Amino acid sequence: MSDTLLALDGLTKAYPGVIANDDVSFSIGVGEVHALLGENGAGKSTLVKMIYGLVKPDAGKMTLHGDAYAPGRPSEARSLGVAMVFQHFSLFEALDVAENIALGMENPPKRRELAARIREVSNAYGLPLDPGRLVGELSAGERQRVEIIRCLLQNPRLLIMDEPTSVLTPQEVDILFGTLRKLSAEGTAILYISHKLDEIRALCDAATVLRRGKVVGTCVPRETTARDMAELMVGSTLHTPERRSTASEDVLLELRKVSLPAATPFGTSLHDISLSVHAGEVMGIGGVAGNGQDEFLSVLSGESLLAPGHIWVAGDDIGAQPPQTRRGIGVLAAPEERLGHAAAPDMSLVENALLTGSVRQKLAPNGFVNWSATRVFAEKVIADYDVRTPNADVAARALSGGNLQKFVIGREILQAPRVLVVNQPTWGVDAAAAASIRQALLDLAEQGAAVIVISQDLDELMEIADRFAALNGGRLTDPRPTQGLTIDEIGLMMGGAHDMEVAHAAQ
Amino acid sequence: MIRLEKRPMPSRLWTVLTPIVAVLGTMVAGGLMFALLGKDPFEAIRTIFYDPLFNDQFAAYSRPQLLVKAGPLILIAIGLSLGFRAGVWNIGAEGQYIIGALCGAGVGLALYPSESFLVLPLMVAVGALGGWAWAMIPAVLKTRFNTNEILVSLLLVYVAEQLLASASLGLLRNPDGGGFPGSRNFQQWEAAANPELISGTGMHWGVVAAFIAVIGAYTMLSKHMLGFQIRLTGSAPRAARFAGVNPVRLVLICLGLSGALAGMAGLFEVTGPAGQISIDFGSGYGFTAIIVAFLGRLHPIGILLAGLLMALTYIGGELSQFMLGVPAAAIQAFQGMLLFFLLAVDVLSNYRVRIGKPGVA
Numbered sequence: 071m072s073d074t075l076l077a078l079d080g081l082t083k084a085y086p087g088v089i090a091n092d093d094v095s096f097s098i099g100v101g102e103v104h105a106l107l108g109e110n111g112a113g114k115s116t117l118v119k120m121i122y123g124l125v126k127p128d129a130g131k132m133t134l135h136g137d138a139y140a141p142g143r144p145s146e147a148r149s150l151g152v153a154m155v156f157q158h159f160s161l162f163e164a165l166d167v168a169e170n171i172a173l174g175m176e177n178p179p180k181r182r183e184l185a186a187r188i189r190e191v192s193n194a195y196g197l198p199l200d201p202g203r204l205v206g207e208l209s210a211g212e213r214q215r216v217e218i219i220r221c222l223l224q225n226p227r228l229l230i231m232d233e234p235t236s237v238l239t240p241q242e243v244d245i246l247f248g249t250l251r252k253l254s255a256e257g258t259a260i261l262y263i264s265h266k267l268d269e270i271r272a273l274c275d276a277a278t279v280l281r282r283g284k285v286v287g288t289c290v291p292r293e294t295t296a297r298d299m300a301e302l303m304v305g306s307t308l309h310t311p312e313r314r315s316t317a318s319e320d321v322l323l324e325l326r327k328v329s330l331p332a333a334t335p336f337g338t339s340l341h342d343i344s345l346s347v348h349a350g351e352v353m354g355i356g357g358v359a360g361n362g363q364d365e366f367l368s369v370l371s372g373e374s375l376l377a378p379g380h381i382w383v384a385g386d387d388i389g390a391q392p393p394q395t396r397r398g399i400g401v402l403a404a405p406e407e408r409l410g411h412a413a414a415p416d417m418s419l420v421e422n423a424l425l426t427g428s429v430r431q432k433l434a435p436n437g438f439v440n441w442s443a444t445r446v447f448a449e450k451v452i453a454d455y456d457v458r459t460p461n462a463d464v465a466a467r468a469l470s471g472g473n474l475q476k477f478v479i480g481r482e483i484l485q486a487p488r489v490l491v492v493n494q495p496t497w498g499v500d501a502a503a504a505a506s507i508r509q510a511l512l513d514l515a516e517q518g519a520a521v522i523v524i525s526q527d528l529d530e531l532m533e534i535a536d537r538f539a540a541l542n543g544g545r546l547t548d549p550r551p552t553q554g555l556t557i558d559e560i561g562l563m564m565g566g567a568h569d570m571e572v573a574h575a576a577q
Numbered sequence: 578m579i580r581l582e583k584r585p586m587p588s589r590l591w592t593v594l595t596p597i598v599a600v601l602g603t604m605v606a607g608g609l610m611f612a613l614l615g616k617d618p619f620e621a622i623r624t625i626f627y628d629p630l631f632n633d634q635f636a637a638y639s640r641p642q643l644l645v646k647a648g649p650l651i652l653i654a655i656g657l658s659l660g661f662r663a664g665v666w667n668i669g670a671e672g673q674y675i676i677g678a679l680c681g682a683g684v685g686l687a688l689y690p691s692e693s694f695l696v697l698p699l700m701v702a703v704g705a706l707g708g709w710a711w712a713m714i715p716a717v718l719k720t721r722f723n724t725n726e727i728l729v730s731l732l733l734v735y736v737a738e739q740l741l742a743s744a745s746l747g748l749l750r751n752p753d754g755g756g757f758p759g760s761r762n763f764q765q766w767e768a769a770a771n772p773e774l775i776s777g778t779g780m781h782w783g784v785v786a787a788f789i790a791v792i793g794a795y796t797m798l799s800k801h802m803l804g805f806q807i808r809l810t811g812s813a814p815r816a817a818r819f820a821g822v823n824p825v826r827l828v829l830i831c832l833g834l835s836g837a838l839a840g841m842a843g844l845f846e847v848t849g850p851a852g853q854i855s856i857d858f859g860s861g862y863g864f865t866a867i868i869v870a871f872l873g874r875l876h877p878i879g880i881l882l883a884g885l886l887m888a889l890t891y892i893g894g895e896l897s898q899f900m901l902g903v904p905a906a907a908i909q910a911f912q913g914m915l916l917f918f919l920l921a922v923d924v925l926s927n928y929r930v931r932i933g934k935p936g937v938a
Contacts, residue, residue, distance in 0.1 A: 428820075
């Protein structure tokens with residue numbers, strides 16, 4: 071670990087209005103697992119894009135094995151031994167594993183040869199994968215394995231992993247870490263990007279912390295407490311939301327055997343979901359992405375309608391009611407996809423406030439829109455939820471992801487819902503804002519609303535939910551109280567390690 | 578290398594500027610075309626854009642024609658623009674225009690020779706209903722069977738043209754016409770005539786209806802929930818569903834409204850400037866209105882101005898055919914260029930042009 075593999079010296083990159091990276095320097099040794107730590111928007115993505123040749127730095131230089139390194143394109147970076155696994159996979163669902171891997175290679179070998187090599191590499195690193203399976207049939211964890219094996223086939227000297235565990239169950243995380251440790255022992259360096267401190271403490275040899283584009287510290291994660299790292303990352307002491315259990319006996323929302331066929335060939339169908347949520351309760355729904363979260367939300371928001379009799383809110387049968395009727399009753403929702411689903415990208419924040427607020431805030435009595443009242447409502451959301459924007463007339467797409475998320479969540483909470491369903495409420499939001507969103511959800515429950523939080527962040531669910539259930543292949547497990555639930559039990563509820571146990575046993 | 582970079586906000590400046598740049602571009606390219614045809618380009622452009630309004634010899638005739646031509650274009654384009662904004666593509670306004678005229682004229686002729694003042698209003702209502710019903714065919718097929726409304730509405734234009742030919746030769750033929758094709762002339766039947774309201778202006782009831790449609794569409798789009806839903810559906814369909822917009826209902830409303838307005842335009846035409854149902858009644862207004870809708874940026878006020886401009890190219894085109902011997906096809910190509918340039922320049926309001934290597938940003 072004494073040899074330096076990659077050294078960054080004074081890397082700087084500015085975008086109009088923001089300096090994404092400001093004089094960033096650090097180095098990664100051969101075989102070192104190096105963590106890049108920082109909040110959303112701290113500049114981690116820009117930095118790795120420069121290393122991977124997607125973005126060109128304004129200033130500064132890099133050296134790889136002592137030679138000057140300035141990749142102009144990702145293919146150049148790959149040929150020099152730098153590979154990257156992205157957070158969002160670039161796979162074709164209708165093609166099989168081997169075809170997908172061949173598409174990412176400069177000179178793919180013959181199919182039979184490639185299949186043999188895939189098997190070889192996947193066995194060597196404990197990542198079983200059948201080259202002939204369609205990607206559309208694979209779980210998120212398995213898809214990630216496709217991406218990792220695609221990288222490993224090129225014998226990288228540096229492997230960049232961007233938030234790899236966000237799509238994995240805890241058991242799958244263990245297996246991934248096994249693979250990464252093995253790679254590291256063989257001399258492959260790993261640049262590991264995350265904001266999950268426990269993972270970094272378990273895996274990484276060194277950590278560089280970014281805040282607002284600058285390196286604010288380095289540490290050895292094993293010798294540093296999670297709290298110290300968090301404070302380094304955020305720059306101030308964190309406020310943990312206060313949690314009081316306020317669940318009452320009254321069932322406010324009841325789902326009775328909700329099923330929904332998949333809308334697309336590779337979509338998820340919902341099967342026989344039954345669930346009761348009490349007034350004042352926060353119900354946490356976990357699960358690996360793509361296991362029916364979007365479909366579950368659409369059934370509650372009214373975008374997917376059911377036959378009558380399946381969804382009840384305090385005695386009202388709403389399963390067949392369209393979204394606006396449900397809003398009138400007090401059932402509100404905030405989908406995960408902010409641009410294009412929760413908000414219209416090209417419309418102003420005022421118009422986006424009208425999008426869900428028209429019924430409950432009475433913004434369009436007798437069909438004509440009261441724009442001044444709508445503006446007042448939009449400005450209240452902006453002020454109460456600290457949405458950073460010049461004014462309410464800005465188009466939604468001009469806001470950063472975190473700011474738009476605050477707007478979307480605030481828009482629903484300020485309408486005083488009786489039932490609120492949110493999917494990934496703090497995704498992409500900085501730690502301080504995430505804490506205030508969670509607090510707002512808890513406050514809402516305290517006032518007697520039933521709150522359903524769908525999230526892939528297990529820590530978040532453990533922090534705010536009274537009960538926990540997991541979506542797995544479109545089925546919902548029986549909910550269990552979060553108090554006393556162990557991470558192993560949660561992992562099993564989420565579907566365990568799918569077929570990865572085999573690999574575990576074989577090691 | 579030239580690249581396009583998406584703007585965070587659509588540029589206000591370019592939104593206003595694009596139609597002007599498109600008109601200038603059309604003048605240059607059109608001038609080039611006229612030059613290749615062996616005509617003096619400057620004279621041709623002047624004949625199209627200037628002479629109809631200001632030439633001493635022709636203006637007295639062509640100025641009123643401006644409103645006569647612009648009226649139906651604006652009326653149809655307003656209806657189309659509502660659908661286009663919501664992503665509902667009614668390409669068959671020409672057919673709805675013809676069917677509206679046929680239905681309204683048919684009802685009128687059935688009452689001949691009544692002198693009741695209700696004849697024209699009744700014909701207008703039936704004309705609108707006819708256009709609406711013709712547009713409901715693609716609407717119902719789309720919402721029931723998910724067919725493509727572009728194809729269905731377009732192909733129905735040719736069906737409508739066959740019906741028009743058949744009616745002018747048979748069912749609606751003037752019994753006192755000595756066997757010539759074509760219906761009775763409505764201009765000569767006071768109860769059903771749509772006359773010039775103010776002498777020398779070209780203003781008839783169809784133009785009045787067009788102005789009312791502009792105001793109505795403007796009010797709906799900016800103040801009414803339905804207008805908001807139309808804009809929302811066009812801009813973000815998934816967000817529209819989340820907001821509770823019923824896509825089926827919206828398709829029916831958009832196609833229905835545009836069909837009704839086109840049908841009404843047809844009726845005003847047949848009782849006014851055209852005078853009678855004849856084989857060549859369909860004059861392409863329904864297709865040209867598509868250009869007018871986009872030239873006006875799908876905005877009611879823009880459409881009003883674009884309709885006047887387009888009418889000018891019609892009149893000026895006729896004048897240049899007559900004065901300079903420019904072929905009729907060249908005039909149509911000239912109008913097509915206008916849409917072409919508009920769509921091309923339109924990119925600039927949402928994107929900015931960057932010159933440099935990719936990946937540097």
